[in-house]
Amino acid sequence: MKETQIALQLYTLRNETERDFVGTLEKVAKLGYKGVEFAGYGGLTAADLKQTLDYLGLKATSSHVALTLLESDLGQVIDYQQAIGNRHIVCPFLPPERRTKESYFELVPILNEIGRKCAEAGITFSYHNHDFELEAFDDGRKPLQFLLDETNPLWVKAELDIYWLSKVGESPVQWLEKYAGRTPLLHIKDMTTDEEKFFAELGTGGVDLNSVLNQAENANVEWYIVEQDQTRRTPLESIEISMKYLKKRMKQEQGI
Numbered sequence: 001m002k003e004t005q006i007a008l009q010l011y012t013l014r015n016e017t018e019r020d021f022v023g024t025l026e027k028v029a030k031l032g033y034k035g036v037e038f039a040g041y042g043g044l045t046a047a048d049l050k051q052t053l054d055y056l057g058l059k060a061t062s063s064h065v066a067l068t069l070l071e072s073d074l075g076q077v078i079d080y081q082q083a084i085g086n087r088h089i090v091c092p093f094l095p096p097e098r099r100t101k102e103s104y105f106e107l108v109p110i111l112n113e114i115g116r117k118c119a120e121a122g123i124t125f126s127y128h129n130h131d132f133e134l135e136a137f138d139d140g141r142k143p144l145q146f147l148l149d150e151t152n153p154l155w156v157k158a159e160l161d162i163y164w165l166s167k168v169g170e171s172p173v174q175w176l177e178k179y180a181g182r183t184p185l186l187h188i189k190d191m192t193t194d195e196e197k198f199f200a201e202l203g204t205g206g207v208d209l210n211s212v213l214n215q216a217e218n219a220n221v222e223w224y225i226v227e228q229d230q231t232r233r234t235p236l237e238s239i240e241i242s243m244k245y246l247k248k249r250m251k252q253e254q255g256i
Contacts, residue, residue: 115155
C-alpha cells in the first residue's frame with residue numbers, strides 16, 4: 001500500500017460536511033488522506049468541486065450513487081464524475097424491497113447495462129456490499145457471489161467491505177483471492193471483539209488487517225478507503241486514529 005492510495009469515504013463525516021463541506025475536506029487533507037469517496041457533493045457544481053479538490057491536493061477516488069439515480073439519469077451522473085476527475089462509480093446499497101431472490105436475478109442485466117455505459121465513458125462501475133448480500137439463497141449461493149458471478153467482469157467490479165464480510169463470519173482474504181483483479185476499491189474497517197461487533201478504528205479491533213492488506217496488494221486494489229459508519233469518538237478523531245495506523249504500517253513495510 002502506498003500513501004497515495006489511501007482515501008476516506010465522506011459518509012463518515014456526514015454531519016461535518018453538512019455544516020461545512022469545503023472546510024471538512026480541508027481537514028481530511030490535513031490528516032494525510034489523498035483521496036475522498038463521495039456520498040454527496042455539498043451542493044457544489046462539478047467545476048467548483050474540482051477546483052476545491054485541486055487546491056487541497058485531493059483526488060476524487062470514487063462516488064457512491066444511489067441505484068435509482070444510476071437507472072434514471074446515468075448520463076448526468078457520468079458527466080459530473082468526468083468533470084471532477086473521478087474514474088469510479090459505486091452502487092452503494094439496495095433498498096429492502098430489492099433484496100429478494102427474484103430481484104437479484106432482475107438486477108444482473110441492470111448492473112451490466114450501467115457498467116457497460118460507464119466503461120464506454122472510461123469509468124469503472126462497482127457494487128458495494130453490506131451483510132444482507134451474504135445471507136444465502138436456498139441453494140446455498142450468497143447474493144453477493146451470485147451478482148459477481150453472473151455479471152460481466154469487464155463491466156461490473158466489486159468494492160468489498162471487510163467489516164460486513166467479517167461480521168457474518170466471511171473471510172475478506174478469500175473474497176479478495178476469488179475476485180482478484182476485480183476489486184479496484186476496498187473499504188477497510190475494523191470490528192470490536194465483543195458480542196456487539198461494533199465498528200472500530202483501524203488497529204483497535206479484531207480483524208486481521210495485515211492479511212487483508214497483503215492480499216489486497218496481490219489483488220491490485222487501487223484505493224484503500226477508510227470508512228467508519230459509526231463511532232463512539234468524534235468522527236474526526238476516528239479517522240485520525242485509522243490514518244495513524246496506516247502510516248505506522250507503511251513505515252514498518254519500509255523498514256523505517
